[in-house]
Amino acid sequence: MSRINALFKRKPSHVLNVYCTAGYPHLDSTLPIMRALQVSGVDMIELGMPYSDPLADGPVIQSSSETALENGMTIDVLFDQLSILRQPISEGGIGNELPVILMGYLNPVLQYGIEHFCERAAAVGVDGIILPDLPPIEFTRQYGAVFRKHGLDFIFLVTPETAEERVRQLDALSSGFLYAVSSSATTGKDQNMERVTDYLQHLLSLQLKNPILVGFGIKDHAGFMRVCEQAAGGIIGSAYIRALQGQVHYEDATQQFIHSILHSS
Amino acid sequence: MSNTATAVKQPDTEGYYGSFGGAYIPEMLYGNVNELREQYLSIMEEPEFRAELQALLKDYVGRPTPLFLAERLSAEIGTTIYLKREDLCHTGAHKINNTVGQILLARRLGKTRIIAETGAGQHGVATATVCALKGMECIVYMGEKDMQRQAPNVARMKMLGAKVVPAMSGSRTLKDATNEAIRDWINHPDDTHYIIGSVVGPHPYPDMVARFQSVISEEIKKQLLEKTGNELPTHVVACVGGGSNAAGAFYHFIESPSVQLVSVEAAGHGIHTGMSAATTQLGKPGILHGSMSLVMQTADGQVVEPHSISAGLDYPGIGPMHAYLYKNGRARFESATDAEALEWAFHVSKTEGILPALETAHAFAVLPRLGLTPADRVVVCLSGRGDKDLGTYMQEMGRFT
Ligand SMILES: Cc1ncc(COP(=O)(O)O)c(C=O)c1O
Numbered sequence: 001m002s003r004i005n006a007l008f009k010r011k012p013s014h015v016l017n018v019y020c021t022a023g024y025p026h027l028d029s030t031l032p033i034m035r036a037l038q039v040s041g042v043d044m045i046e047l048g049m050p051y052s053d054p055l056a057d058g059p060v061i062q063s064s065s066e067t068a069l070e071n072g073m074t075i076d077v078l079f080d081q082l083s084i085l086r087q088p089i090s091e092g093g094i095g096n097e098l099p100v101i102l103m104g105y106l107n108p109v110l111q112y113g114i115e116h117f118c119e120r121a122a123a124v125g126v127d128g129i130i131l132p133d134l135p136p137i138e139f140t141r142q143y144g145a146v147f148r149k150h151g152l153d154f155i156f157l158v159t160p161e162t163a164e165e166r167v168r169q170l171d172a173l174s175s176g177f178l179y180a181v182s183s184s185a186t187t188g189k190d191q192n193m194e195r196v197t198d199y200l201q202h203l204l205s206l207q208l209k210n211p212i213l214v215g216f217g218i219k220d221h222a223g224f225m226r227v228c229e230q231a232a233g234g235i236i237g238s239a240y241i242r243a244l245q246g247q248v249h250y251e252d253a254t255q256q257f258i259h260s261i262l263h264s265s
Numbered sequence: 266m267s268n269t270a271t272a273v274k275q276p277d278t279e280g281y282y283g284s285f286g287g288a289y290i291p292e293m294l295y296g297n298v299n300e301l302r303e304q305y306l307s308i309m310e311e312p313e314f315r316a317e318l319q320a321l322l323k324d325y326v327g328r329p330t331p332l333f334l335a336e337r338l339s340a341e342i343g344t345t346i347y348l349k350r351e352d353l354c355h356t357g358a359h360k361i362n363n364t365v366g367q368i369l370l371a372r373r374l375g376k377t378r379i380i381a382e383t384g385a386g387q388h389g390v391a392t393a394t395v396c397a398l399k400g401m402e403c404i405v406y407m408g409e410k411d412m413q414r415q416a417p418n419v420a421r422m423k424m425l426g427a428k429v430v431p432a433m434s435g436s437r438t439l440k441d442a443t444n445e446a447i448r449d450w451i452n453h454p455d456d457t458h459y460i461i462g463s464v465v466g467p468h469p470y471p472d473m474v475a476r477f478q479s480v481i482s483e484e485i486k487k488q489l490l491e492k493t494g495n496e497l498p499t500h501v502v503a504c505v506g507g508g509s510n511a512a513g514a515f516y517h518f519i520e521s522p523s524v525q526l527v528s529v530e531a532a533g534h535g536i537h538t539g540m541s542a543a544t545t546q547l548g549k550p551g552i553l554h555g556s557m558s559l560v561m562q563t564a565d566g567q568v569v570e571p572h573s574i575s576a577g578l579d580y581p582g583i584g585p586m587h588a589y590l591y592k593n594g595r596a597r598f599e600s601a602t603d604a605e606a607l608e609w610a611f612h613v614s615k616t617e618g619i620l621p622a623l624e625t626a627h628a629f630a631v632l633p634r635l636g637l638t639p640a641d642r643v644v645v646c647l648s649g650r651g652d653k654d655l656g657t658y659m660q661e662m663g664r665f666t
């Protein structure tokens with residue numbers, strides 16, 4: 001069983017997936033940050049591969065991506081860093097249980113070579129891929145088979161505007177989980193939580209094949225608990241990156257932030 | 266010179282010109298882009314839409330624009346050169362051909378809010394203009410660097426009632442303004458139409474904008490027939506930023522292989538100086554702003570910051586149609602440097618009494634290199650007038666007068 005499937009089997013609700021940008025705040029902070037996240041109790045990590053033109057991202061993640069690129073992060077550097085990903089914590093890795101998803105944009109992956117990319121991702125112990133600008137039609141035509149061949153889950157996004165038939169199509173093409181964007185927005189925008197509740201209710205009624213994680217705009221305990229009433233869990237990105245900004249002791253900052261998400265103050 | 270490459274002027278149903286095009290967009294944009302894709306052709310074919318567009322093009326934009334025989338320039342180069350006077354369009358460039366079309370389309374889609382990106386400011390002005398005309402809210406994203414070098418156009422947009430938002434990310438030029446406009450669209454899924462200013466972006470934009478600009482070559486054909494008895498020129502020359510004036514000037518000639526299509530990119534300081542915007546020379550296949558095309562990028566697939574003295578050509582990509590015309594050899598690609606463009610802006614001004622835009626000056630600069638003969642009939646797309654560039658021209662005045 002894949003690490004993602006095992007997670008949802010073990011923990012069907014309140015799954016906390018936290019996004020961080022590889023190479024942010026420092027080139028070598030990628031794994032220390034991932035370890036800090038794991039130790040703090042997150043269930044899954046979405047690791048962002050920085051891109052010069054992140055269209056789906058708001059200012060916070062844009063700026064962390066810019067910093068990471070200035071720090072020298074590339075896909076090659078990242079895979080080198082992740083070569084010890086599945087080592088025990090004591091040896092610098094995160095162990096063999098916590099699922100890791102790579103999130104990025106299609107162009108750097110295409111330049112790297114999709115086959116080579118999947119091969120290395122699978123080899124270091126990555127579990128799934130999110131590429132928001134890879135549409136289902138191109139996925140079906142040429143790329144989907146490559147992800148499958150290397151045992152990588154591919155996760156599509158759905159939004160409140162996605163029509164039912166298309167939600168079903170995206171769910172069918174996805175494996176691992178389905179990423180429900182809480183409203184049509186770039187990352188980091190505040191959400192109208194009541195509308196989100198209605199939307200999640202609707203998604204649930206479709207009885208989809210994949211568990212649903214909700215992302216975009218969750219920034220505190222209340223927001224996380226709210227989406228967990230319906231979905232299997234939530235994804236936090238911008239709020240965490242903001243918590244890291246200007247912090248020297250990012251292990252402490254991570255502990256504090258994740259604690260504040262998991263527990264009411 | 267014979268040209269055996271053949272090409273088509275329209276993409277397939279998924280928006281592909283050969284291997285270039287498509288719609289590489291996040292799901293958050295799917296609703297808006299798909300609505301457009303499903304409706305643009307049927308709306309553009311409606312008799313009422315066509316009548317309204319025709320009337321605006323004639324009475325508001327001032328079409329048809331003249332096809333002018335540039336006698337002194339012709340004598341100098343030793344051929345026959347006609348200038349397609351898009352600089353005489355209302356607002357001073359070809360950009361308005363597209364914005365009048367898209368504003369009518371946006372209204373039929375029930376949109377109330379218009380967003381646009383702009384480089385030189387000509388597209389921003391053309392968008393602000395049609396929004397004023399139709400009483401619609403208008404937000405224009407413009408790189409902060411471009412706001413400085415094209416200040417008169419910023420003032421014009423504001424006077425026309427548009428809100429101009431500086432794009433502060435990346436190189437603070439056209440690419441970044443486009444990113445910001447796309448993000449705005451993601452955040453406004455219901456009421457907003459994005460008027461893209463060139464033949465770039467996800468399908469159906471490249472095809473839609475090319476169709477709106479195709480009026481340029483439609484008129485050239487008629488006018489050439491009238492003036493010379495032959496509707497086909499031997500060469501059509503146009504500058505290429507994203508490629509909308511070139512797409513319009515080429516459109517009805519693409520499927521006539523005897524017509525040489527000459528696309529002129531901005532070489533900046535020189536193609537291999539690291540300060541250039543000559544995408545076909547420096548780019549590789551990749552994805553930018555939602556389509557597969559040629560893109561200037563690092564080996565890691567990060568988009569590179571281009572350089573051109575002209576804000577309208579300062580873009581690290583090129584429309585998928587042009588990537589296709591480049592790859593299959595149907596169009597000939599040339600480039601002109603910043604210095605050549607400046608020189609030719611002054612030269613055309615003195616020779617023909619027409620101040621061209623800096624973008625357009627690039628197209629003129631390659632004329633001596635094309636091996637033209639007295640038997641040729643060359644059409645240069647004079648895409649815009651130079652008033653917006655007076656600041657730059659004034660700085661250079663000493664060297665050229
Ligand atoms: C006068 C003029 N010509 C050309 C361009 C370049 O755009 P395109 O390649 O889409 O025609 C611009 C863009 O701002 C312009 O203002």
